[in-house]
Amino acid sequence: MQIKVNNQPMVVETALSLDALLKQLNHLEQGVALAVNRKIISRSQWGSYQLNDGDNITLIKATAGG
């Protein structure tokens, strides 16, 4: 199935969990947060949350700023 992560299209296996996606992307570190189709999913739900075809994932992290 096809999803987008930060507007970048990618093809991933069906019924992938958020946890597994972030592991693939190497972004399971602390300090990141994400939303699927603009709905924020808390870290505790990443393991059980299954992605669907066409999902749009926003992945953010903290950076320097004033």
Next chain:
Amino acid sequence: MLKIADKTFSSRLFTGTGKFSNSQLMADAIIASGSELVTMALKRVDLNEQQDNILGPLLDSQLEHNLNLLPNTSGARNAEEAIYAAQLAREALGTHFVKIEIHPDPKYLLPDPIETLKACETLSAMGFAVLPYVHADPVLCKRLEEVGVAAVMPLGSPIGSNLGLKTKDFIQIIIEQSSVPVVVDAGIGSPSDAALAMEMGADAVLVNSAIAVARDPVQMAIAFKDAVIAGRRAFKAGLGGRSLQAKASSPLTAFLDDF
């Protein structure tokens, strides 16, 4: 001690993490400043880029130095985006503190008061400790207080300009009227600007660029720390009144009249 929402701070100098030339220097300067509240921004993870870990050294020493995090919503152009950013920040950093920054215009980065008020009302109702970055507008600050913000952060001059307290007279009114802490944010360019804000009765100041872009950021951080302590002490000691005429500080007895 300064109390904002449910946290108390022994330092009245808040700092930002932007513009430092490297992450270790940032951590060293912020720790030297004694600051206990540190701002940071959010960004989308760039999947094509190597992971940057600019906040790494600072976050590693977070517990040891009692550093609290204050994520900002910089990049948000309206209330809806700021509310979304605040919720992402809470997830990412595990804090309910948020600095609302909504500045649609990149030239002067002046905050949009209408969108800021809307965002603050919603986020305060959601249980966030909201610290809005605003123009030095006493009426707006009272309205923000009514919707439940934890503090107000009026600007001295545009972000990063180092122009000092161009809004001084209005900040004075805000301080006089406010029943939430007043944190002077933006434009503080030198330790004397920070001392002045504290002498006027500000509860704290937020300094980023002036420390980050100094030739020696660690020494400048210490200078700001000292200035904030001096300014606060002077405020509490009560400044003497001003007068256009001289008021003698030595006795004017005519002891030389014999000559």
